Amino acid sequence: MSTGLNDNEIISKVLSGDHQAYAGLVDRYQSYVFTLALRMVKTREDAEEVAQDVFVKAFKYLADFKGASKFSTWLYTIVHNTGISFLRIKKLDVHSLDNEQVFERADNLDSGMRANMVEQKSKIRMVHDAISMLSPDDAQIITLFYKAEQSLEETAQVLGIETNAAKVRLHRARTRLKEKMEVYFSEEIRNL
């Protein structure tokens, strides 16, 4: 295994013919890629399919990784593009950030959930549930910034936008998340 090597060393090994070394990169990034995919496509089955597709594409085009950015940033760009394509193919709605329908959709999806909400829900689960109610765009930027170890500049690069735009998007996404938590998890928040 290539666990002791850094990303660039593993990539060099893979490019020089040791394809098994790629397993080291898959092991290292599978949770990040899967979480990002799950934030976009919402179901675990679809997220696994997208994540697998991402690693296959990354392998195929590994020679194009120039090392100008972190491998993770390059990989998450593939996640972003693959996720968007998947949503388009599945004809799911990719809501824009300013689309108020996002809230209506979340309300509808979760109409029965409020009544049956488990009172002792852990705060981590609560945050996960609140994130899953966000639009793919909002959920993705929050995950990139908080869980995928990406700076604002790198997050912007993954999403193909300016750093300032990423900053505004992140602020809005967090505000919406807070609103979701206040609406659906007010009791849990009080107990924190």
Next chain:
Amino acid sequence: MNDKNLNSNAGHDGMDNRLWSYIDGTATAPEKTVIEQLLASEAAWKAKYQELLEVHQLLHSTELEKPSLRFTKNVMEEISKMHIAPAAKNYINNRIIWGLGIFFITLLTGFIVYGFGQMNFNSGQSSPIGKTLDKLNFSNLFSNNLINAFMFVNVVIGLVLLDSFLSAKRKAHRKAA
């Protein structure tokens, strides 16, 4: 009205954005100082800061989701049937790109020079553009031997360049396979 009052009067969105920048550590040093002063003196700012900080900490406390246990194995099985594509820079020959560019620029320049050569700049009429355009004889364009030779050479150069571009691409694909 001083800065502090201006800051205090900022809308909720402004307050949120400035506090998020402060929490993320992206606020500039002077902005950071102003926010710290506001947090020390304004209860509303302090309350909002606590609220946002709580969300920030909660987000940091979340965990990554894990795919199925077979995930790595599935990916490795999938890639075992594949080859790594050659880097784009290896099969895109810059000389060919430059050659194509020069070919089209030459072609365009030839047409422009010929067009201007046909114009009579001394016609001196009240509406020179309309009149002089009338004097352009496009029928000469393809009947003049010199122009025909120029066109022929350009077309041949174009075909040669296209052929070398396609051959290079075909070779790259063969090599990858």
